[in-house]
Amino acid sequence: MTPRRLLLAAVSGLALLAGPLSGAALAQTAATAQPSDPWPQAASDIPADPAVRFGQLPNGMRYAILRNATPPGQASLRLRIDAGSLMENEDQLGLAHFMEHMAFNGTTNIPENELLRILERLGLAFGADTNAATSWDQTFYQLELPRTNDETVDTGLRIMREQVSEALMEADDIDAERGVIEGEERTRNTPGLRSAKAQFALLAPGQRVSQRFPIGDLEVIRTAPRQRFVDFYNAYYRPSRATMFAVGDFDVDVMEQKIRSAFEGWEPKAPDGPEPDLGQVAPREEETRILVEPGVQSSVQLNWVANPDRDPDTVAERRSRILRGLGLAVLNRRLGEIARADNPPFIAAGASSNTLFDSIDISTLTANFNPGGLQRALETAEQEQRRLIQFGVTEAELQREITDTRTSLENAVAAAATRSTPGLVNGLLTATNDDRVFSTPQTNLEIFNAAVDGLTPAQVDAAVKPVFEGQGPLALVVTPEEIEGGEAAVTAMLQASEATAVTARVAQAAAEWPYASFGTPAQPTERRELTEVGATLVTFANGTTLVVKPTTFRDEQILMTVRTGIGELGMPTNQVQAQTLAGFTFAAGGLGKLTADELARVLSGRIFGASFSTDGDAYQLAGATRPQDLALEMQLLTAYLTDPGLRPAPFEQIKAVFPQIIAQQSATPGGAFAIQSSGLLASGDARQTFPTAEQVAGFTNDQLKAQVTSGLSQGPISVVMVGDVTVDDAIAAVGSTLAALPARPAAPAPLPGSDALRFPAGTSTPVALTHNGPPEQALGYIAWPTTDQIADRTEARTVGILADVMELRVLDEIRERQALAYSPGVESSASEVYPGYGSIFVNAQTTPENLGAYFTAIDVIAASLRDTPIDEDELNRARAPTIEALRRSQAGNEYWLGQLEDVAARPETIQQTLTHISDLEALTPADIQAAARKYLVPEKAWRAQVTSANAAAQ
Numbered sequence: 001m002t003p004r005r006l007l008l009a010a011v012s013g014l015a016l017l018a019g020p021l022s023g024a025a026l027a028q029t030a031a032t033a034q035p036s037d038p039w040p041q042a043a044s045d046i047p048a049d050p051a052v053r054f055g056q057l058p059n060g061m062r063y064a065i066l067r068n069a070t071p072p073g074q075a076s077l078r079l080r081i082d083a084g085s086l087m088e089n090e091d092q093l094g095l096a097h098f099m100e101h102m103a104f105n106g107t108t109n110i111p112e113n114e115l116l117r118i119l120e121r122l123g124l125a126f127g128a129d130t131n132a133a134t135s136w137d138q139t140f141y142q143l144e145l146p147r148t149n150d151e152t153v154d155t156g157l158r159i160m161r162e163q164v165s166e167a168l169m170e171a172d173d174i175d176a177e178r179g180v181i182e183g184e185e186r187t188r189n190t191p192g193l194r195s196a197k198a199q200f201a202l203l204a205p206g207q208r209v210s211q212r213f214p215i216g217d218l219e220v221i222r223t224a225p226r227q228r229f230v231d232f233y234n235a236y237y238r239p240s241r242a243t244m245f246a247v248g249d250f251d252v253d254v255m256e257q258k259i260r261s262a263f264e265g266w267e268p269k270a271p272d273g274p275e276p277d278l279g280q281v282a283p284r285e286e287e288t289r290i291l292v293e294p295g296v297q298s299s300v301q302l303n304w305v306a307n308p309d310r311d312p313d314t315v316a317e318r319r320s321r322i323l324r325g326l327g328l329a330v331l332n333r334r335l336g337e338i339a340r341a342d343n344p345p346f347i348a349a350g351a352s353s354n355t356l357f358d359s360i361d362i363s364t365l366t367a368n369f370n371p372g373g374l375q376r377a378l379e380t381a382e383q384e385q386r387r388l389i390q391f392g393v394t395e396a397e398l399q400r401e402i403t404d405t406r407t408s409l410e411n412a413v414a415a416a417a418t419r420s421t422p423g424l425v426n427g428l429l430t431a432t433n434d435d436r437v438f439s440t441p442q443t444n445l446e447i448f449n450a451a452v453d454g455l456t457p458a459q460v461d462a463a464v465k466p467v468f469e470g471q472g473p474l475a476l477v478v479t480p481e482e483i484e485g486g487e488a489a490v491t492a493m494l495q496a497s498e499a500t501a502v503t504a505r506v507a508q509a510a511a512e513w514p515y516a517s518f519g520t521p522a523q524p525t526e527r528r529e530l531t532e533v534g535a536t537l538v539t540f541a542n543g544t545t546l547v548v549k550p551t552t553f554r555d556e557q558i559l560m561t562v563r564t565g566i567g568e569l570g571m572p573t574n575q576v577q578a579q580t581l582a583g584f585t586f587a588a589g590g591l592g593k594l595t596a597d598e599l600a601r602v603l604s605g606r607i608f609g610a611s612f613s614t615d616g617d618a619y620q621l622a623g624a625t626r627p628q629d630l631a632l633e634m635q636l637l638t639a640y641l642t643d644p645g646l647r648p649a650p651f652e653q654i655k656a657v658f659p660q661i662i663a664q665q666s667a668t669p670g671g672a673f674a675i676q677s678s679g680l681l682a683s684g685d686a687r688q689t690f691p692t693a694e695q696v697a698g699f700t701n702d703q704l705k706a707q708v709t710s711g712l713s714q715g716p717i718s719v720v721m722v723g724d725v726t727v728d729d730a731i732a733a734v735g736s737t738l739a740a741l742p743a744r745p746a747a748p749a750p751l752p753g754s755d756a757l758r759f760p761a762g763t764s765t766p767v768a769l770t771h772n773g774p775p776e777q778a779l780g781y782i783a784w785p786t787t788d789q790i791a792d793r794t795e796a797r798t799v800g801i802l803a804d805v806m807e808l809r810v811l812d813e814i815r816e817r818q819a820l821a822y823s824p825g826v827e828s829s830a831s832e833v834y835p836g837y838g839s840i841f842v843n844a845q846t847t848p849e850n851l852g853a854y855f856t857a858i859d860v861i862a863a864s865l866r867d868t869p870i871d872e873d874e875l876n877r878a879r880a881p882t883i884e885a886l887r888r889s890q891a892g893n894e895y896w897l898g899q900l901e902d903v904a905a906r907p908e909t910i911q912q913t914l915t916h917i918s919d920l921e922a923l924t925p926a927d928i929q930a931a932a933r934k935y936l937v938p939e940k941a942w943r944a945q946v947t948s949a950n951a952a953a954q
Helices: 003-015 095-102 114-121 150-165 171-188 191-203 218-223 226-236 252-263 315-339 374-391 395-414 421-433 441-452 457-468 486-498 578-588 596-602 627-642 648-666 669-680 693-697 701-712 727-735 794-817 848-867 872-890 893-899 909-914 916-921 925-935 949-953
Strands: 053-056 062-067 075-081 130-134 139-145 242-248 287-292 299-306 348-356 360-368 471-479 524-530 535-540 545-550 558-564 611-614 619-625 718-723 767-771 778-785 825-830 838-846 942-948
Touching: 053 252, 062 252, 062 421, 075 150, 075 421, 095 130, 095 139, 095 171, 095 226, 114 150, 114 872, 139 150, 150 252, 171 218, 171 226, 171 794, 171 838, 191 287, 191 299, 191 471, 242 252, 242 421, 287 486, 299 374, 315 348, 315 374, 315 395, 315 441, 315 457, 348 374, 360 374, 360 457, 374 457, 374 486, 395 441, 395 457, 471 486, 535 727, 545 727, 558 627, 558 893, 578 611, 578 648, 578 701, 619 627, 619 701, 627 727, 648 669, 648 693, 648 701, 669 767, 669 778, 669 838, 669 942, 718 727, 718 893, 778 848, 794 825, 794 838, 794 848, 794 872, 794 916, 794 925, 838 848, 848 925, 848 942, 872 893, 872 916, 872 925, 909 916, 942 949
Parallel strands: 062 242, 287 471, 545 718, 767 942
Antiparallel strands: 053 062, 075 139, 075 242, 130 139, 299 360, 299 471, 348 360, 524 535, 535 545, 558 619, 558 718, 611 619, 778 838, 778 942, 825 838
């Protein structure tokens, strides 16, 4: 990951609210369906999607089946067990999750380790296609089937049936897996998780939900005897608690019969486990807590708690939620605009209202801030929330949220026929877990339209007011440093803010869209069909090229990129530049004539988007839209290219938050390694090096603006467009925008030496790096230099399969046999810009004591690949999932957008795209051994280890 992408990933995390309830893993927000409940539509006036076949076997197991052919020939299976960590006894803490692991470790009819191998031979990769997850209220198993033939479907169903009814849980296998679970606990023990636990403890003291985090208790994990696993399994893994979801390109009648054949003989082995006592929401007064956690994002939360909403999913209930949601949307938009203003009081802020695992209703107002900014952040967020309650929403604000929500729902209706199979199956799973009706996009739109018909601001005001009337507020400050005065000082800040009068919001001025014309629309000077890939190459007089590929993969989706300039090739190799920050500040800076917020207001009700990145050989703008907004989207991207705002406010904001980004990344071994290794793995090349806080502090927005605008102003423009679009519409949209611009200067020559990127020399002992997290956390990394994929991708593809084979062995040895790490990974990379630059690398989080064993094990695996040919079965188990993942990608617009990126300048890449699968299929065990001998050279291996600076200090 380049420093820009690493930075953007870190900043994106900051842009989301840091409150633990905002994370997807912690924000499941509805009632737990009881095993004896009918489908929720039986007690609702909302009709379920008629295309879904809902059923129930005589043994009580439910199923939902839906035919869907996006992508074609594939299917997604989910098997949900209505039990999670909430069902654990005190001596079983963590066993619901542990049991999920054991379901992969041998069953009555499938020996240990063979389950994954069976699926790999069918083209399913562990993790991506074969996985499971345990939450507070459910456990589910998932399979992404690459084909829907009898062999694949029958095998998938047979394995799922074995997992939920025939797990052996042998004592020796349990003992062997304990280290893996400990490794997972160690990996997940992050500042974010620790702050989540603090929030749960504050909001739900004494309730089961705050005492049953799925990872469990290490003492139980280390010592629980086999019988406790058996007791939990038999009590909760039973047909009356199971629901099978099957979505894909198959005959529904056939799939229903297959599910019946696989599961109707399943009978429970013990009485049903009891439903957990979720406790009562305790009476609360105002309270303040502070969690000091080095490496965490500074945030303040105001929480209000109430008894959980257990009302069934009805039209009336949805209307209530719609009205409340519109009011919160207005508040969140106001808070967002404040965060994007000059000298903002917080980095990001927002409000939400959720029901947490049927245990407690929580309304939360959260603001993220830089250290030292607590008081301003708290006061501004609290007073803005109170302003909404006291003065309400305006008609203009309400209509904007209605328009934007309706647009999204209408677009969902238009795209309903090409919804993705994984998305649909996950929607069914979520709806069932939340005890909600799985309704069609059309039904959702109709319910929304009825709810907002004649809606007044006063009605929305009345709906949103109770959100902040629960018990509380319960204030939680999560901070990497002590707060002067402690909890009493925070309480005083809050009380002083509450005593401050607020005034009504000033109405915002209306604005018009000023970027509708860029000159006389241009006509193509050349048009050539690229029949091999179903695309058309169009050239315009000003040098702009357009590659357009119409597809039917997804209705109402058009993706595009606009590339120009030479990107990193025009940047010095010995100096980190201010434009490193451009990926975050570019879109946030708006346009020359419109701020980002003005732009969003002007384009309300339209589907548009714009992002910016610096690639190795180009600057890139990317967008997404629908057919009716295509002309507008191209106007937007052209405006960003020719008149970017690049305002100082977002630049100053990222500068201010940058020390926190480094602190947060440094709090975990993986984050610390990403920062510190970025330059090391490029032999000190400044373009790849993550900047220091001191370097960023010295940057100016004028520097960034000059560097980016200069880079964007030179060189021909290349457009790629893929999706629900005709060639003629694409030509018209580009012809009236980018192709209508004056001819541009030629691209500058790359700076001397800019096309050279060197992998570091091998290290006999690991390079020592440090992180600031717990002493028991460490990371080991080893990489070998390989090759690029510039002219011929065949060699890089061979290296990729070598990495896949290596990963099979690493998982087997590092995770399963030695339990040194929970999730070791092996990957390969090959540059499309820098000759000779690529690598295979292995990394894993482990303990400091196990680093030596880890490196030894990797050396042994590398030697075995060099010295002994792999067998055909191992090659197929590594290759088949990669091929199937590639086939799945080829049925999506995103894949073709990337593949067609260089076609205009390098037409030879078409053939490289067409031969990808055949190249992989042609590989032999001898090819893999030859690649291992060529690249896994011991003397060239670069090693690093990351251990805790806190441990070193001790």
